Amino acid sequence: MHLGGSFPLDYLIKVASDEERRILNENLKKASETVSYKEAFQMFKIVSQIVCTEDRVREGTYWLCEALKEDGVSYVEIRTGLKDLGLGFENYLKAVLEGIENAKSPGFKAYVALSLQRNSSLEIAKRTVSLALKYKERGVIGIDVSGYSEEGDIREILPVLSFAKAKGLGLLVHMGESPLETDQMVILQALNPDRIGHGVHLSEDAKQVILEKKIPVEICLSSSLCVQMIEKLEEHPWLFWGLQGHPIVIATDDPLIFRSPLSREYSLLYEKLNWPIERIIELAQDSFKYTLKAE
Numbered sequence: 014m015h016l017g018g019s020f021p022l023d024y025l026i027k028v029a030s031d032e033e034r035r036i037l038n039e040n041l042k043k044a045s046e047t048v049s050y051k052e053a054f055q056m057f058k059i060v061s062q063i064v065c066t067e068d069r070v071r072e073g074t075y076w077l078c079e080a081l082k083e084d085g086v087s088y089v090e091i092r093t094g095l096k097d098l099g100l101g102f103e104n105y106l107k108a109v110l111e112g113i114e115n116a117k118s119p120g121f122k123a124y125v126a127l128s129l130q131r132n133s134s135l136e137i138a139k140r141t142v143s144l145a146l147k148y149k150e151r152g153v154i155g156i157d158v159s160g161y162s163e164e165g166d167i168r169e170i171l172p173v174l175s176f177a178k179a180k181g182l183g184l185l186v187h188m189g190e191s192p193l194e195t196d197q198m199v200i201l202q203a204l205n206p207d208r209i210g211h212g213v214h215l216s217e218d219a220k221q222v223i224l225e226k227k228i229p230v231e232i233c234l235s236s237s238l239c240v241q242m243i244e245k246l247e248e249h250p251w252l253f254w255g256l257q258g259h260p261i262v263i264a265t266d267d268p269l270i271f272r273s274p275l276s277r278e279y280s281l282l283y284e285k286l287n288w289p290i291e292r293i294i295e296l297a298q299d300s301f302k303y304t305l306k307a308e
C-alpha cells in the first residue's frame with residue numbers, strides 16, 4: 014500500500030481546512046466511480062496538501078497502522094516516496110518510522126519500502142537508496158517503483174536499483190499498469206524484482222518470464238477496476254494464474270482512494286468471484302511467504 018493513498022479518511026478530515034476537505038471529498042467521490050489511469054494520480058496531490066508537515070506524517074502513519082489493526086491486518090509493507098516538507102527527506106522518513114513505532118503492538122508488523130518512479134532523477138534515486146540503507150535496521154526493507162508508468166523509463170536509474178538489490182534491499186515494481194510501458198523486459202532481466210504490482214497489461218515476453226521465474230504478483234482488485242486497467246473483476250489476468258498455482262498476493266494499493274480495506278479485497282474474491290473459502294484462506298496464509306521480511 015502507498016502511504017499517500019492510505020491515510021484514514023477521518024484523520025484527513027480532522028486536520029484539513031474547510032477548502033481542503035471540500036476538494037478531498039469531491040476527489041474521493043470521483044474516484045468512487047471510475048477515473049482514467051492518468052486522472053487517478055491527481056488524487057494524491059490533495060492528500061499531500063493536507064499531510065504537509067512531518068508531525069502530520071507521523072500522526073497519519075500512526076492512525077493508518079491503527080486502522081490496519083482494526084481491519085485484522087498483521088503484516089504490512091507501507092510504500093512512500095520521500096518528500097521534503099521543510100525539514101528534508103531524512104526527517105520525512107523518520108516521521109513515517111516514528112508513526113509506525115508509536116503504533117507498535119504484539120501481532121502487528123509494519124515495514125517501509127521507499128518509492129521511486131520511472132522518471133525519478135539519478136540524484137533522487139541515489140538519495141533514496143542511501144537513506145533506505147541507513148534506516149534498514151529501523152524497518153526500511155526495500156525500494157518500490159511506482160507512479161504513472163507511461164512517463165519515464167527505468168533505464169536511467171537502473172544501476173542504482175541494482176545496487177540497492179545487491180545491498181540486500183527488496184525490490185517491488187509496479188508493472189503492466191499500462192500497455193504503453195516499454196521497459197518491462199529490461200526491469201525483469203536486469204533487476205529480477207521480488208514482486209510485481211498489478212501486472213495487468215504485460216507483454217507476452219514479460220508474462221512468460223514472470224510465470225517461469227514464479228515472481229509473485231500483487232493483485233489489487235478495486236484499484237485495477239477503478240482506474241480502468243480492467244473492466245470487470247474477473248478480467249484480472251493473475252486470478253487465473255493464481256488458481257493455477259502461481260504465487261499471488263491480495264493487496265489494497267490505496268484504501269483511501271479506492272475505499273477498499275484489505276478485508277474488502279478478500280471479500281470480493283468470495284462474494285463477487287465465488288472463490289471457495291478454503292482457497293482464499295490458503296491464499297492469505299501463502300502471502301506471508303512472499304513478504305520482503307521473513308518472519
Ligand SMILES: CNc1ncnc2c1ncn2[C@@H]1O[C@H](COP(=O)(O)O)[C@@H](O)[C@H]1O
Nearest residue numbers: 015016017018057092093094128159160267
Ligand atoms: C494504480 N495504482 C498506483 N499505481 C502506481 N503508483 C501508485 C498507485 N497508487 C499510488 N501510487 C504512488 O504512490 C504515491 C502516493 O503515495 P506516497 O505519496 O508516495 O506516500 C502516488 O503519488 C503514486 O506515485
